[in-house]
Amino acid sequence: MATNVLPRPVQRLIDEFARLPGIGPKSAARLTFYLLRAADDQAFDLSDALRELKERTRFCSVCFNITEEDPCLVCEDLGRDRTLLCVVEEPLDVVAIERSRAYHGLYHVLHGAISPVEGVGPEDLRIAELVERVQKGNFKEIILATNPTLEGESTALYLQRRLAGLNIRLTRLARGLPVGGDLEYTDEITLGRALEGRQEFKE
Amino acid sequence: MHIRHLSLTNFRNYGRLELDLPLGPILLHGDNAQGKTNLLEAIYYLATTRSPHADQDAQLINWIAAQSEEPIVVCRLVADVAAAAEKRQIEMRLIQEVNLSGRNGGRTFRREALVNRRKVRLMDLLGKLQVVQFLPEDMQLVTGPPGNRRRYMDITLCQIDPIYCRQLSQYNKILEQRNALLRRLAEGRGKRDVLPIFTEKLIKLGSEIFRRRAMFLANLARETHRIHYEELTEGKETVRLGYLPRLQENGGRRADELIALEQLGEWLQSHVDDADAVQARFEQALAAALPTDMVRCTTSVGPHRDDWRFWINGRNLASYGSRGQQRSAILALKLAEIHWMTKISNETPVLLLDEVVAELDEHRRALLLTYIKELHQALLTATDPGMFTKDFLRQATTMAVENGRVIPDKI
Numbered sequence A: 001m002a003t004n005v006l007p008r009p010v011q012r013l014i015d016e017f018a019r020l021p022g023i024g025p026k027s028a029a030r031l032t033f034y035l036l037r038a039a040d041d042q043a044f045d046l047s048d049a050l051r052e053l054k055e056r057t058r059f060c061s062v063c064f065n066i067t068e069e070d071p072c073l074v075c076e077d078l079g080r081d082r083t084l085l086c087v088v089e090e091p092l093d094v095v096a097i098e099r100s101r102a103y104h105g106l107y108h109v110l111h112g113a114i115s116p117v118e119g120v121g122p123e124d125l126r127i128a129e130l131v132e133r134v135q136k137g138n139f140k141e142i143i144l145a146t147n148p149t150l151e152g153e154s155t156a157l158y159l160q161r162r163l164a165g166l167n168i169r170l171t172r173l174a175r176g177l178p179v180g181g182d183l184e185y186t187d188e189i190t191l192g193r194a195l196e197g198r199q200e201f202k203e
Numbered sequence B: 001m002h003i004r005h006l007s008l009t010n011f012r013n014y015g016r017l018e019l020d021l022p023l024g025p026i027l028l029h030g031d032n033a034q035g036k037t038n039l040l041e042a043i044y045y046l047a048t049t050r051s052p053h054a055d056q057d058a059q060l061i062n063w064i065a066a067q068s069e070e071p072i073v074v075c076r077l078v079a080d081v082a083a084a085a086e087k088r089q090i091e092m093r094l095i096q097e098v099n100l101s102g103r104n105g106g107r108t109f110r111r112e113a114l115v116n117r118r119k120v121r122l123m124d125l126l127g128k129l130q131v132v133q134f135l136p137e138d139m140q141l142v143t144g145p146p147g148n149r150r151r152y153m154d155i156t157l158c159q160i161d162p163i164y165c166r167q168l169s170q171y172n173k174i175l176e177q178r179n180a181l182l183r184r185l186a187e188g189r190g191k192r193d194v195l196p197i198f199t200e201k202l203i204k205l206g207s208e209i210f211r212r213r214a215m216f217l218a219n220l221a222r223e224t225h226r227i228h229y230e231e232l233t234e235g236k237e238t239v240r241l242g243y244l245p246r247l248q249e250n251g252g253r254r255a256d257e258l259i260a261l262e263q264l265g266e267w268l269q270s271h272v273d274d275a276d277a278v279q280a281r282f283e284q285a286l287a288a289a290l291p292t293d294m295v296r297c298t299t300s301v302g303p304h305r306d307d308w309r310f311w312i313n314g315r316n317l318a319s320y321g322s323r324g325q326q327r328s329a330i331l332a333l334k335l336a337e338i339h340w341m342t343k344i345s346n347e348t349p350v351l352l353l354d355e356v357v358a359e360l361d362e363h364r365r366a367l368l369l370t371y372i373k374e375l376h377q378a379l380l381t382a383t384d385p386g387m388f389t390k391d392f393l394r395q396a397t398t399m400a401v402e403n404g405r406v407i408p409d410k411i
Helices: A008-018 A025-037 A040-055 A091-100 A127-136 A150-166 A188-196 B036-048 B063-067 B136-143 B146-160 B162-186 B192-232 B255-269 B275-296 B323-345 B362-374 B390-395
Strands: A084-088 A106-109 A141-144 A169-172 B002-011 B014-020 B024-029 B072-082 B087-098 B107-115 B118-120 B131-134 B239-244 B307-312 B350-354 B377-382 B397-402 B405-409
Touching: A008 A025, A025 A040, A084 A091, A084 A127, A091 A106, A106 A127, A127 A150, A141 A150, A150 A169, A150 B162, A150 B192, A188 B162, B002 B036, B014 B036, B014 B405, B024 B036, B024 B362, B024 B390, B036 B072, B036 B087, B036 B131, B036 B146, B036 B350, B036 B377, B063 B072, B131 B323, B136 B146, B136 B323, B146 B162, B146 B192, B146 B307, B146 B323, B162 B192, B162 B275, B192 B239, B192 B255, B192 B275, B192 B323, B192 B362, B239 B255, B239 B323, B255 B307, B307 B323, B323 B362
Parallel strands: A084 A106, A084 A141, A141 A169, B024 B377, B024 B397, B131 B350, B350 B377
Antiparallel strands: B002 B014, B002 B072, B072 B087, B087 B107, B107 B118, B239 B307, B397 B405
């Protein structure tokens, strides 16, 4: 049997990288040797960043987004419309909606969607917390912004049932044509939905 | 529609094939195991993304190439298709990669589909090349298990109706979710109030599938009956094709069960335009089946349990029909399928006939050949070209298939 010529710390980092999603042993070795040759600062910055990631982040106790401070900056921001709530599946969805600069309300992160096949039910998501928050809060509209997948649609439908009795306006993100898109290359379902959701054309 | 050029790389026993295909009937002849069936399989695979013969698609990759030490082996099927309005190129790639790092070690397999050199979802390839295939094993549509008849229905419909195809795939996903939920509930986990969500989605999509199948089978039944009565049996026998939708809990085996299902089929066919009525009926059926479904952890009613049957002179063809009667019914069905596809899409499909002609008697063979003349293109295989009339051979292009090579010749 061949002896392992790599020093133990090198092999250890390769193994750690290889455990990450999307990284195979070759990439893991390449990253490790890159860091081995890089300036000390860069490697230590990386290790600090990793430590901070786990030590300094937590879930916001109000919206369950990832945050450094609890409650998070969005929940604390008094400049936001506190009667508007947007429900999303993942923290990255918050980032996407913020990037649009078209939304100034609050968020609620479910951390997944209902999928019995994967063993995820409403009890595994932040749904009870959402219902409680809506009951106590002063919301006028709740936007169900789960993904337009089967699981996301089912979750939205479930939330609609749970929140229906509260006399608050429930909305769902529109589905339709991408900006800069081409009608002839759009699939029939998307085009059908876009037709259903057409709007008055006004100046 | 017709195929102008077919190009195969590492497919079955074809290492490399570049083949121009003319209009009209094309007769592929040669000894067994030379590649006649593989050529038809390639065309069928491009049209439907499924193989009628392989259990696993990886088996379609040329065996020598697949066993080689190459880190990546690509099997490529490309067809230049001429349809009435446009020309298009469709392509399938089957890719096998050696993956030393992978946790399952060894090889990974994936498929890609392209239309006009642009990558598309596999689903979007369907309908770009329309085919009707007739194989000796199609006789099992009469006597085999219901799954065969559902698959036939789905593959045929998906070639013509992309919305059906999408709905079917969504229905199957929802069904899987609902069954998983029933299992979780039986284990005492999960929440009961999630069940209505999946049940409602199942009803919506399932009713659409019921309606589209009912319409399809009504059309197919009418034409099958006509061809069978007028052209195959000269008014002596009547064949009826009945839809058996699983709109109630039903074993689907005993005569009385079949009758009950056929009545539901007739009800559906008279309500194809009434989406609300179909939804209400499916909802009722699911509610009635719920107590048993909770115990069995599966969904016992719905289009995933559908079936259809032939009746000959009022009797079940599978139990009472002779081999000859069964053969006539299948031939009538296939000819009706050509008629239906042509009517719906304004394109004649490419007909693929594998060794079928040898099994037919002279009268049926003559009828089939008159239908072939109506089509833009048909590919037939035979070990013995002698079974065809001189007249047919004069009109057809003949090609010899020898050990993975195809050589145009003249008989």
